[in-house]
Amino acid sequence: MKKRMPEFRLFWGDCVTGLQRHVGPASINICVTSPPYNLGVRYRSYADARDWDEYLNWTDSWTSQIRHVMKEDGSLFLNVSGSLRSPLLPHLLVDRIVNRRKLFRLQNTIHWIKSIAVPEKGSERQIGHYKPIKSDRFVNDCHEYVFHLTPNGNTRLDRKAVGVPYSDKSNITRWSHTNGDDLKCKGNTWFIPYKTIMNRAKDRPHPATFPTELAAQCIRLHGKNGKSSVLDPFLGIGHAALAAAESRVAKFVGFEIDGEYLRVAGEELKTVGATPQIRKV
Numbered sequence: 152m153k154k155r156m157p158e159f160r161l162f163w164g165d166c167v168t169g170l171q172r173h174v175g176p177a178s179i180n181i182c183v184t185s186p187p188y189n190l191g192v193r194y195r196s197y198a199d200a201r202d203w204d205e206y207l208n209w210t211d212s213w214t215s216q217i218r219h220v221m222k223e224d225g226s227l228f229l230n231v232s233g234s235l236r237s238p239l240l241p242h243l244l245v246d247r248i249v250n251r252r253k254l255f256r257l258q259n260t261i262h263w264i265k266s267i268a269v270p271e272k273g274s275e276r277q278i279g280h281y282k283p284i285k286s287d288r289f290v291n292d293c294h295e296y297v298f299h300l301t302p303n304g305n306t307r308l309d310r311k312a313v314g315v316p317y318s319d320k321s322n323i324t325r326w327s328h329t330n331g332d333d334l335k336c337k338g339n340t341w342f343i344p345y346k347t348i349m350n351r352a353k354d355r356p357h358p359a360t361f362p363t364e365l366a367a368q369c370i371r372l373h374g375k376n377g378k379s380s381v382l383d384p385f386l387g388i389g390h391a392a393l394a395a396a397e398s399r400v401a402k403f404v405g406f407e408i409d410g411e412y413l414r415v416a417g418e419e420l421k422t423v424g425a426t427p428q429i430r431k432v
């Protein structure tokens with residue numbers, strides 16, 4: 152029997168204030184999120200070009216709030232990407248969170264591969280989508296980071312929940328750690344292409360999203376889904392919420408500063424049978 156749809160609480164407004172007001176300490180199991188990267192992306196409401204010190208200080212406030220609401224055995228999956236202008240941004244952020252502020256430990260680094268060239272019939276075939284760079288110096292950037300940050304560095308995971316079958320089936324009986332299952336850990340390179348869309352304004356009305364499948368794999372990897380509370384403080388048009396619906400977690404809380412993005416997230420959730428509550432922070 153399919154488990155119950157989670158309870159969805161979506162808030163319109165600033166996530167730092169919202170986390171303080173509406174989310175209890177040590178109440179969240181999994182946070183999957185992608186903040187603005189300060190790269191001048193044209194969001195509807197948020198101005199994504201702040202002074203770098205101000206941006207990093209702001210990062211301190213929302214990461215501290217996430218730590219405050221997270222359980223000791225929780226997981227923060229933080230999706231960040233660099234750019235030509237700021238290639239070190241992902242590393243700066245993680246250094247700040249882990250070494251300077253000592254809020255979380257870096258437990259795993261996952262590489263979200265959006266596009267890859269694979270050998271096929273003596274040649275190579277490129278699969279997946281990426282934004283091409285016009286340059287004679289830089290290669291196209293086909294990947295982003297997902298830093299798996301945890302309070303103590305020892306959060307237990309359900310690796311087989313995102314496992315892959317063995318290519319050589321004799322391994323299943325040869326190794327005792329398989330427990331007879333045809334599933335093994337797939338490692339930290341996750342190929343998850345964007346869905347092909349025909350009309351951006353209608354099919355994906357947001358300039359910087361991650362695929363639902365990326366968030367779903369993070370939720371499954373953390374495990375214990377039926378009892379989990381999941382958070383996305385930067386909800387956008389709701390892909391982490393859709394992943395929570397698909398994974399049948401217990402609860403989901405999301406914050407988004409732009410009313411239109413939040414409206415789209417609510418509508419998308421309704422199409423999968425959820426009944427989100429939407430309120431102001």
Ligand SMILES: C[S@@+](CC[C@H](N)C(=O)[O-])C[C@H]1O[C@@H](n2cnc3c(N)ncnc32)[C@H](O)[C@@H]1O
Pocket residue numbers: 164165166167184185186187188194195196197357359360361362384385386387388389390391406407408409412
């Ligand atoms: C990278 S996008 C997240 C996209 C989302 N993962 C998706 O797939 O739709 C970051 C989002 O954070 C929102 N945002 C910026 N500042 C915020 C704040 N203080 N509180 C809540 N949301 C904020 C922006 O409007 C933007 O939609």
